[in-house]
Amino acid sequence: xxxxxxxxxxxxxxxxxxxxxxxxxxxxxxxxxxxxxxxxxxxxxxxxxxxxxxxxxxxxxxxxxxxxxxxxxxxxxxxxxxxxxxxxxxxxxxxxxxxxxxxxxxxxxxxxxxxxxxxxxxxxxxxxxxxxxxxxxxxxxxxxxxxxxxxxxxxxxxxxxxxxxxxxxxxxxxxxxxxxxxxxxxxxxxxxxxxxxxxxxxxxxxxxxxxxxxxxxxxxxxxxxxxxxxxxxxxxxxxxxxxxxxxxxxxxxxxxxxxxxxxxxxxxxxxxxxxxxxxxxxxxxxxxxxxxxxxxxxxxxxxxxxxxxxxxxxxxxxxxxxx
Amino acid sequence: xxxxxxxxxxxxxxxxxxxxxxxxxxxxxxxxxxxxxxxxxxxxxxxxxxxxxxxxxxxxxxxxxxxxxxxxxxxxxxxxxxxxxxxxxxxxxxxxxxxxxxxxxxxxxxxxxxxxxxxxxxxxxxxxxxxxxxxxxxxxxxxxxxxxxxxxxxxxxxxxxxxxxxxxxxxxxxxxxxxxxxxxxxxxxxxxxxxxxxxxxxxxxxxxxxxxxxxxxxxxxxxxxxxxxxxxxxxxxxxxxxxxxxxxxxxxxxxxxxxxxxxxxxxxxxxxxxxxxxxxxxxxxxxxxxxxxxxxxxxxxxxxxxxxxxxxxxxxxxxxxxx
Numbered sequence: 001x002x003x004x005x006x007x008x009x010x011x012x013x014x015x016x017x018x019x020x021x022x023x024x025x026x027x028x029x030x031x032x033x034x035x036x037x038x039x040x041x042x043x044x045x046x047x048x049x050x051x052x053x054x055x056x057x058x059x060x061x062x063x064x065x066x067x068x069x070x071x072x073x074x075x076x077x078x079x080x081x082x083x084x085x086x087x088x089x090x091x092x093x094x095x096x097x098x099x100x101x102x103x104x105x106x107x108x109x110x111x112x113x114x115x116x117x118x119x120x121x122x123x124x125x126x127x128x129x130x131x132x133x134x135x136x137x138x139x140x141x142x143x144x145x146x147x148x149x150x151x152x153x154x155x156x157x158x159x160x161x162x163x164x165x166x167x168x169x170x171x172x173x174x175x176x177x178x179x180x181x182x183x184x185x186x187x188x189x190x191x192x193x194x195x196x197x198x199x200x201x202x203x204x205x206x207x208x209x210x211x212x213x214x215x216x217x218x219x220x221x222x223x224x225x226x227x228x229x230x231x232x233x234x235x236x237x238x239x240x241x242x243x244x245x246x247x248x249x250x251x252x253x254x255x256x257x258x259x260x261x262x263x264x265x266x267x268x269x270x271x272x273x274x275x276x277x278x279x280x281x282x283x284x285x286x287x288x289x290x291x292x293x294x295x296x297x298x299x300x301x302x303x304x305x306x307x308x309x310x311x312x313x314x315x316x317x318x319x320x321x322x323x
Numbered sequence: 324x325x326x327x328x329x330x331x332x333x334x335x336x337x338x339x340x341x342x343x344x345x346x347x348x349x350x351x352x353x354x355x356x357x358x359x360x361x362x363x364x365x366x367x368x369x370x371x372x373x374x375x376x377x378x379x380x381x382x383x384x385x386x387x388x389x390x391x392x393x394x395x396x397x398x399x400x401x402x403x404x405x406x407x408x409x410x411x412x413x414x415x416x417x418x419x420x421x422x423x424x425x426x427x428x429x430x431x432x433x434x435x436x437x438x439x440x441x442x443x444x445x446x447x448x449x450x451x452x453x454x455x456x457x458x459x460x461x462x463x464x465x466x467x468x469x470x471x472x473x474x475x476x477x478x479x480x481x482x483x484x485x486x487x488x489x490x491x492x493x494x495x496x497x498x499x500x501x502x503x504x505x506x507x508x509x510x511x512x513x514x515x516x517x518x519x520x521x522x523x524x525x526x527x528x529x530x531x532x533x534x535x536x537x538x539x540x541x542x543x544x545x546x547x548x549x550x551x552x553x554x555x556x557x558x559x560x561x562x563x564x565x566x567x568x569x570x571x572x573x574x575x576x577x578x579x580x581x582x583x584x585x586x587x588x589x590x591x592x593x594x595x596x597x598x599x600x601x602x603x604x605x606x607x608x609x610x611x612x613x614x615x616x617x618x619x620x621x622x623x624x625x626x627x628x629x630x631x632x633x634x635x636x637x638x639x640x641x642x643x644x645x646x
Contacts, residue, residue, distance in 0.1 A: 137484045149579075153481060160581025161460045164614045167578040172609055175497065175571050185574070185609040248498050251508070255490040256579065258483025286495055286508040291487045
């Protein structure tokens with residue numbers, strides 16, 4: 001069941017952002033418009049069929065009165081074998097691992113089904129409709145609960161030889177920090193430049209800054225940001241530290257891959273005004289000067305829709321040519 | 324003056340390794356055999372014409388009694404604009420910077436002329452005739468006076484958006500070491516995993532290990548290696564440290580790019596038996612386990628000829644397709 005090479009522009013893709021907590025689905029047209037959208041809790045349960053059923057129900061409720069749907073494209077937070085369209089690893093969606101998702105959905109929906117890692121889809125979305133429009137060498141860095149990454153070179157996703165390229169969050173930025181990451185490494189970028197890291201770094205230093213308005217209970221990255229905006233010294237120091245490590249990681253990306261643009265997305269990007277000055281300073285000090293001056297570092301523009309848009313685009317184009 | 328798409332296999336490429344100290348030239352056939360070879364000092368002087376004259380003389384002395392030469396391919400230790408075939412930056416060959424090397428050589432030799440960075444050429448050489456035969460996603464890491472890198476993805480050189488990808492030696496592996504690199508950054512891999520680093524790390528620690536046979540005078544990486552082979556504790560500690568930082572850098576490469584193979588070359592690779600155990604240990608601890616188990620880390624096989632072979636291959640094929 002292959003998709004036609006050039007699907008009509010008068011057609012839609014059924015795009016799905018299948019998160020561990022929420023499932024979002026949308027119909028996306030050829031111009032990147034999101035025509036319908038729903039968000040619901042991801043069905044829990046031991047069987048992947050609960051998820052398949054929810055997707056089929058969503059697809060069918062929209063099918064009748066719209067342009068023809070030519071493909072379904074699903075993004076998941078985990079490692080994916082895109083050729084076989086099988087989820088290899090997904091800590092938050094264990095029932096999907098090694099399940100024949102493509103075959104089952106194609107049988108039920110009658111459309112070709114594509115599968116992609118969420119960070120890769122977000123990178124494609126930003127290249128298609130967001131901050132990286134017009135670029136072909138793009139690195140996307142998502143600062144959320146963890147830190148994800150997607151790499152596009154020469155207009156095509158670079159997934160790596162074994163499907164695990166772009167793990168920017170698990171490059172080492174402080175090898176002797178003693179801080180252990182859940183990936184097994186110590187000193188990963190994710191330990192310093194994620195929403196989780198903001199909370200941890202704040203909590204660890206509360207006693208050092210007794211005048212801080214922040215309290216140990218119910219700390220969130222958003223509260224730390226608000227405190228920082230109000231001049232709280234502890235919060236400001238935490239975001240500077242966040243920017244410092246992010247800058248080290250980005251400088252490594254620049255010296256190693258030399259992209260046109262690095263697009264920063266995810267919930268923690270809301271703290272941009274507090275972490276960006278130190279981030280830029282590190283990049284300037286650490287990356288090759290003439291290259292760093294040409295590589296753009298920009299905030300994402302598609303928000304939560306980057307992945308949905310990217311998934312739709314991937315189903316519609318030959319962007320997957322590397323794999 | 325374009326080269327025919329499929330030059331006859333009964334033809335030769337005039338390949339040149341244009342180093343700051345020595346110039347090596349060779350005739351290379353389509354099977355990767357080096358038919359003639361010469362090595363001489365690189366002409367010094369303010370004018371690039373001294374170098375051009377030496378290359379023309381070398382080319383002409385071989386021209387008469389061989390198969391037809393179809394191209395000249397020059398590798399230089401510096402940043403190159405491959406499209407224009409102009410050297411952008413080369414600290415050890417300042418007269419070549421912005422000189423019309425391609426135009427001048429084509430006029431004098433009558434062959435199309437190609438230009439490439441030395442680390443990139445070495446990566447291609449190892450893919451063609453060395454440790455990475457049969458692979459298409461290759462990272463080459465050269466441990467010499469400094470640390471260089473070349474990246475091949477999907478069979479093509481990835482030079483980056485601004486021609487400076489693959490600068491593995493200038494990725495940060497110890498940001499707070501306080502050690503300043505000549506590139507401007509602190510804590511670069513090159514400061515810990517090069518021949519220069521072996522000498523520095525030994526010298527810095529001589530007083531801590533008074534029983535070491537090594538003396539401050541005339542220290543070289545080769546002498547430290549010999550001492551290590553004879554059980555000298557200081558030398559062994561230096562090579563372990565070398566391996567530790569190299570392993571951190573390679574783990575970052577694996578998590579970010581996920582190649583099939585990493586090929587390690589350069590003079591300092593002679594210390595392999597002393598640094599490799601710690602290098603492998605770091606990769607195992609730091610890179611994603613399932614990926615790291617599949618990425619091969621191998622010693623280069625082409626020795627000093629990797630660059631010459633790669634230059635010849637690049638002139639003959641479409642490997643430059645990315646740029």
